[in-house]
Amino acid sequence: MNVMKRIAQSALKKTLIVAMATGAMFSTQAFAAEKVYRLKLAETWGANFPIFGDATKNMAKMANEMSNGRLEIRIDSANKHKAPLGVFDMVKSGQYDMGHSGSYYWKGKVPNTLYFTSMPFGMLPAEQYAWFYYGGGMDLMNQVYSPHNLLSFPGGNTEFQMGGWFQKEINSVDDLKGLKMRIPGFAGEIMAELGAKPTNIAPGELYTALERRTIDALEWVGPSLDLRMGFHKIAPYYYTGWHEPGSELQFLVNKQVWEKLPADLQEILRISMKTAAYDMYIQAVHESGKNWASIKTEYPNVKVKDFPPEVMDALRAANDKLLKEHASQDPLAKEIQASQAAYLKEVRAWTDISTKAYLDNEAK
Amino acid sequence: MNVMKRIAQSALKKTLIVAMATGAMFSTQAFAAEKVYRLKLAETWGANFPIFGDATKNMAKMANEMSNGRLEIRIDSANKHKAPLGVFDMVKSGQYDMGHSGSYYWKGKVPNTLYFTSMPFGMLPAEQYAWFYYGGGMDLMNQVYSPHNLLSFPGGNTEFQMGGWFQKEINSVDDLKGLKMRIPGFAGEIMAELGAKPTNIAPGELYTALERRTIDALEWVGPSLDLRMGFHKIAPYYYTGWHEPGSELQFLVNKQVWEKLPADLQEILRISMKTAAYDMYIQAVHESGKNWASIKTEYPNVKVKDFPPEVMDALRAANDKLLKEHASQDPLAKEIQASQAAYLKEVRAWTDISTKAYLDNEAK
The missing domain is CATH 3.40.190.170 (Bacterial extracellular solute-binding protein, family 7)
Structure with a gap:
């Protein structure tokens, strides 16, 4: 609040108090504007x-x-x-x-x-x-x-999230089996479906958990926040995203x-x-743009990887299966899923002819 | 404003007037909050x-x-x-x-x-x-x-703009020569560089200008607004965008x-x-998503086209040439261009590893 306003408000309150003291007509609602x-x-x-x-x-x-x-x-x-x-x-x-x-x-x-x-x-x-x-x-x-x-x-x-930091490379669906990973939301259920052990851990405890190998991998956000968390110092592989676009x-x-x-x-x-x-x-x-640039220059040892197509296919199949299960158990879940799926289908056709076509052309 | 507030304000004004009439201490600043x-x-x-x-x-x-x-x-x-x-x-x-x-x-x-x-x-x-x-x-x-x-x-x-509505197909740079097109901003200068005759026309006059062939082509926005303007009724070709991302x-x-x-x-x-x-x-x-879907279903005769690579290359070359000319004439123009170019380079590297990679993968 600026100084002039404080003076004005103070003067207004004094006026009202004086008005009350002098027996002037008064409504308690007048104070509501000042509360x-x-x-x-x-x-x-x-x-x-x-x-x-x-x-x-x-x-x-x-x-x-x-x-x-x-x-x-x-x-x-x-x-x-x-x-x-x-x-x-x-x-x-x-x-x-x-x-x-x-x-x-x-x-x-x-x-x-x-x-x-x-x-x-x-x-x-x-x-x-x-x-x-x-x-x-x-x-x-x-x-x-x-x-x-x-x-x-x-x-x-x-903004678009990266797939996370991993202690070891993921070359097949087998590599996910038994993997202890901090990954919340529906993505965690998908990972569990493929044999991983997903968990959620509060942000303040993530670094220690990964450093002490309480977990083998974690996803947090993306370059905007991950670098400040220091994960690049304790895990060599940084995977591109699929689970939180x-x-x-x-x-x-x-x-x-x-x-x-x-x-x-x-x-x-x-x-x-x-x-x-x-x-x-x-x-x-x-922040993502800025920090992505600094990964490239300051931390050249970070290994940026895509999950192999076999793993992506398995993740997608597990996603579809689990969505169906949720929908079958709850009419509102079914309604929300249907709304999101229909909306995504319509808007993505436009994103593809506009943003995607443009980015593809600009990258040539 | 809701009714309770009106009553409160009205009561407050009355109180202040009464306060003044009764000789109570009063600051004109108190009214500032109500002006x-x-x-x-x-x-x-x-x-x-x-x-x-x-x-x-x-x-x-x-x-x-x-x-x-x-x-x-x-x-x-x-x-x-x-x-x-x-x-x-x-x-x-x-x-x-x-x-x-x-x-x-x-x-x-x-x-x-x-x-x-x-x-x-x-x-x-x-x-x-x-x-x-x-x-x-x-x-x-x-x-x-x-x-x-x-x-x-x-x-x-x-949102991303389409390249515009054309009466005839654009197959080469020669097809741009003499083309009368409503296209404002820097894109208009680029078109002029390639021999077109760019012009700006107020939105309310666009339909008539294209219908009466005062112009041969126009860009307006994209599906979000173009369909309501009715351009698809009077021009058969709809080109994808490059000039206003x-x-x-x-x-x-x-x-x-x-x-x-x-x-x-x-x-x-x-x-x-x-x-x-x-x-x-x-x-x-x-609106773009919704209207893009309706183009596909309700107006199947609209011919959606990309400019051929030869034309895109010429547009880009003209863009680079004209930017240099503007920069050489004005230090502030040079500074703005440098700021935009540096920012685009940094942020686009991130967009490419995130949004573009994701859209490419999802479209497979």
Whole structure:
């Protein structure tokens, strides 16, 4: 809030108090315009975590400045609340007003949450935003979260994710058998189908787990974040991606908290979250480009590999099989899958004639 | 503004008036928080023009709701102000407070404005947003617009543009000679270099110009908007794109108008413009996918063509030659070109290992 505004607000409050003291007509609603709403947000990430943590700070700053200080959002990182993968529960119960996390982290609790981050062989970031905002995705996400006293909003796209860091080369499906890998979401189920041992581990513990060989491999994000995590120092192979073509984080808001906000602050919060999400996507593109360049120059020993076609075929077959299983068990899962599949088919035909044809031609 | 807020504001005003009447201490600054700012925006597009016109309406609605009615933006379309390509001058002079148009429309007036829409063989939408917001693009745009009493902001991406509608097939560079084509920006200069006769025509007159053969060809946007313009009824060939891989529209704001806004309304306006721009990009992706599908089913007679390699090579050679000429005449042009070229090189290496590799693999 700038200084002039503080003075103006202070003067306004004094005036109202004097007005009351002098017996002037007064409505308590007049104070509503001045009331400061203080919300607490729990994020899955550690303090000053880059990009993901920038999204929450960016959101809180926009909300504060646009509301002229009437909306104050305090961000508690994982080192504060100690429950990085407890964000869903803490916002549901009202212990926190808001959260910032990843929808697919909750699939053990609410299976249909897995569809709102990124799906293997699924949509790219812009395609998925189009599905969320113009293709029915927001409605479907709301159907999944509403019974849990939660509103969920897109929370920032990580941009296309790499396939992960591996201690040993993957030359066949056999090489996946028994492989202990940190890989969350539906991709983890696919890996399990092929004999791997998937697990999810909080971000702050990933480096140690890979270094001490608690796990043999991990996927985290891509060059935008992986280099800062230091994985290139402890694993030689970096595989290209298939499983998270455009992972969208999420903002969670407790329903009662949302409903108590005045209409203008609801809109300020909604737009601050939406813009912070878009901004994070663009920041991730930027950081990816920059860090990809530095891999090439500063870390020439990193071995960038594609999974062999045999492995890709097996991953895709397992993906299709597991999707069918989920759909057969739950009508809403079936509906979400059908919506995503139809949308992907339509939008990808356009992406192929435009972006893909252009990139192919430019690379010649 | 919702009803409760109106009541609250009304009560607040009454209270302050009573406070004044009773001789209570009063600061005029208290009223500043309540003052309604009314801005007029001129857009290049006609009334209810889809997508582009949705961006201005979306922006004005967000600004109004987030400010609780303190920021009212009236939108005048081209049929009202009658000067679709006069938006730059009208906002510069203060006749309008804001504008919505395309930066490259002003290249005849201020040559360096051409770099802030889309460049032939240039960046894709997300790459270009990354350049604007994280790669120095906003600073460079500001250097170009500031001497003209204007602030310029990204105003919505059209998504990848098609190469245009042609009355006759283009089989060689010779087929471009003498071709009268509506094609603005730098691409128009390239076409002229190869012997074509480029022109810019206001959107509302395009259909008639192509129908009456005032022009032989035109590019407008892509499937998102072209189908509604009806060009497929009057030109048989639809060429794939090369010249506008991610055209960004622009919001213009008169500098004095901006400076008079309180800090919170500046932030509300800035975020409303930014979000409306991102939203338009995603809406354009959605509409492109939908309309591309309908071309395939409803208009099977449209002949979708690629320019032959000979023509593409000539276009690229002309592009490189003309860029060098512009750079040699103006140090700022040289600086902008260098910034864009360096950014494109870095970010495209990442796009190729991520998006392109993924799309290539998925298309197999």
